[in-house]
Amino acid sequence: MKYKPTVIDRVFDIFVYITLSLLMVVTFYPLYYIFVASISSVSEIAKHGSFMFWPKGLTFETYQAVFQNSFILKGFRNSIFYVVVGTSINMIFSIFAAYALSRKWLKGRKIIMMMIVLTMFFGGGLIPNFLIVQKLGMFNTVWALLLPGAISAWNVIMMRTYFLGLPDSLEESARIDGANDFQILFKVMLPLAKPILAVMVLFYGVGHWNSWFSASIYLQNRELWPLQMILREILIQGRVADFGGSGATVTHQVAKNLKYATIIVSTIPILLVYPFIQKYFVKGVMLGSLKE
Amino acid sequence: MDDLNVSKLNLADISVKKKKKTRLQRLKRDFNRGKYVYLMLAPVVLYYLIFHYWPMIGIVISFQDYIPGTGFFESPWVGLKHFTEFFQSFYFWRLMKNTFLINFWLLIFGFPAPIILALLLNEVRAKWFKRGVQTVTYIPHFISIIVIVGIIKDFTATDGMINQLREILGKDSLQFLQFPEYFRTIYVTSDIWQTIGWSSIIYFAALSAVDPNLYEAASIDGAGRFRQMWHITLPALRPTIVIILILTIGNLLSTGFEKILLLYQPLTYETADVISTYVYRKGIEGSSFSFATAVGLFNTVMNFALLIAANRISRKISENSLW
Numbered sequence: 001m002k003y004k005p006t007v008i009d010r011v012f013d014i015f016v017y018i019t020l021s022l023l024m025v026v027t028f029y030p031l032y033y034i035f036v037a038s039i040s041s042v043s044e045i046a047k048h049g050s051f052m053f054w055p056k057g058l059t060f061e062t063y064q065a066v067f068q069n070s071f072i073l074k075g076f077r078n079s080i081f082y083v084v085v086g087t088s089i090n091m092i093f094s095i096f097a098a099y100a101l102s103r104k105w106l107k108g109r110k111i112i113m114m115m116i117v118l119t120m121f122f123g124g125g126l127i128p129n130f131l132i133v134q135k136l137g138m139f140n141t142v143w144a145l146l147l148p149g150a151i152s153a154w155n156v157i158m159m160r161t162y163f164l165g166l167p168d169s170l171e172e173s174a175r176i177d178g179a180n181d182f183q184i185l186f187k188v189m190l191p192l193a194k195p196i197l198a199v200m201v202l203f204y205g206v207g208h209w210n211s212w213f214s215a216s217i218y219l220q221n222r223e224l225w226p227l228q229m230i231l232r233e234i235l236i237q238g239r240v241a242d243f244g245g246s247g248a249t250v251t252h253q254v255a256k257n258l259k260y261a262t263i264i265v266s267t268i269p270i271l272l273v274y275p276f277i278q279k280y281f282v283k284g285v286m287l288g289s290l291k292e
Numbered sequence: 293m294d295d296l297n298v299s300k301l302n303l304a305d306i307s308v309k310k311k312k313k314t315r316l317q318r319l320k321r322d323f324n325r326g327k328y329v330y331l332m333l334a335p336v337v338l339y340y341l342i343f344h345y346w347p348m349i350g351i352v353i354s355f356q357d358y359i360p361g362t363g364f365f366e367s368p369w370v371g372l373k374h375f376t377e378f379f380q381s382f383y384f385w386r387l388m389k390n391t392f393l394i395n396f397w398l399l400i401f402g403f404p405a406p407i408i409l410a411l412l413l414n415e416v417r418a419k420w421f422k423r424g425v426q427t428v429t430y431i432p433h434f435i436s437i438i439v440i441v442g443i444i445k446d447f448t449a450t451d452g453m454i455n456q457l458r459e460i461l462g463k464d465s466l467q468f469l470q471f472p473e474y475f476r477t478i479y480v481t482s483d484i485w486q487t488i489g490w491s492s493i494i495y496f497a498a499l500s501a502v503d504p505n506l507y508e509a510a511s512i513d514g515a516g517r518f519r520q521m522w523h524i525t526l527p528a529l530r531p532t533i534v535i536i537l538i539l540t541i542g543n544l545l546s547t548g549f550e551k552i553l554l555l556y557q558p559l560t561y562e563t564a565d566v567i568s569t570y571v572y573r574k575g576i577e578g579s580s581f582s583f584a585t586a587v588g589l590f591n592t593v594m595n596f597a598l599l600i601a602a603n604r605i606s607r608k609i610s611e612n613s614l615w
Contacts, residue, residue: 009516009517016415016416017421020416020425024425024429027431030447031435034443051453093335093336093339096333099332107326115340116340119344121542121599122592123344123347124351125347125589126571126572126575126584127584129343129347129350181328182328210435212437213550232554235438235445236441236554267436270434281493
């Protein structure tokens, strides 16, 4: 006798859809509101407060102020530098590590694997790390943001699992054709690993784009600051006045508006790449991490 | 006779030599075979030695009065001075309490949230709706913590959304972030908002491995949707839940450092100050390197002990474990 949906099942269904819809609204509204408010006029925001569902008194003045601000522009440029150079370093190191540790015949791979895994749970802590960056002479240089986090153990393990899943015959036949390991890695393996590479680039790239703490302890020179550090001054420390344009008196409302516009400007680059890589997420996470 | 003996001896000698040679040869062959791979590993190992294992050696300064600018072994040894100072200080119990409570509530509310989300999503038939929920709930994971704290500040401000709602209900507006009693609520709620979607991926992935025939068979046997969820979906998630729980417990005392640092202020230290933020203030802002390293070491060791305990308990109860 086949089971037929009962009233309880219907109620359950409705409950599921309502709960998830609410979750979507709660997640999305704050972000949507910030966007709407950033292109609304100051007086309309004051009038409606946090409940605006479409832009009122459409204006792009705040964006003009944001894009004319030399600190924000410089931060933007610096952040792009950290993302591009930092992610490249991350990827080279991680690909080498993952490929090497997925060669089952390699002597010593277990020890090195353990050496990497241990760092996921135990480390020297904030202060020794800080002192070593100073000792290496990287204090107040871009290297302090690029090298100390060059490899994420999680990402290496994820990529290694992916490589382990590729058939051994690929390596063997390439070797018979006279290829060395560099050729096997770059010409045979990597073209097959595009999904995982895409996920890695996204993780590392977003990590660099959003990173601020290293910059806050290692970089005293404002010329080197990434965008997030400028954002911290505007959003967290409330130092909007320095950013409000030349000589203008910045009211509380204008300051708010300016905050919204900087949030949008700093977040748009991520939201632009997001849809292209989203389809790889589940794939990437599924392949990775938990299986040995 | 003599000749025979000699030749025997020689033979034995040769065979020993041969064995030695082959071991060396094998080593040489293994190295030769892997020489390019070792070349790839060299920078990786160097990175780990410099940026992970050297700092571990640096922990020794927590037993010294470290003189800034010197090597890790050049300062006078003081034994456990910094540890006793920390244990006896006024801040010790406050920090322990705050660290524990924030993480406790995070575990109680934050840990089940993505599991529930995955279970609910699994019940959704309409593909477009499923994708919609996923796309939206993943977004906060990619937004910088600076922006998130900026949003929290804006929404809890006197003219922010929460106070606007309070006004409608006829209540006074409050500067929430200045009251210690609201800190944990704000922290945990916003944390769930940030992580629920992204953390559910791992469970969702585990569910995609479930054989659809199981559901069909269950429904033929007369099991309703809720019973299917209880008897098929949830058991399928169990190994993943256990592993993630162990990992969560193992990282319990180190999470959220950046967010608390951005969100707290001297007015709310009473509930917001945790061990890691204290290390930051003492070490980076106050330059008490040795003392801060000692406190940090205490935190790391506690973390590690929690991880081992969680793993051991789980291995006994559920037969799932990290190692």
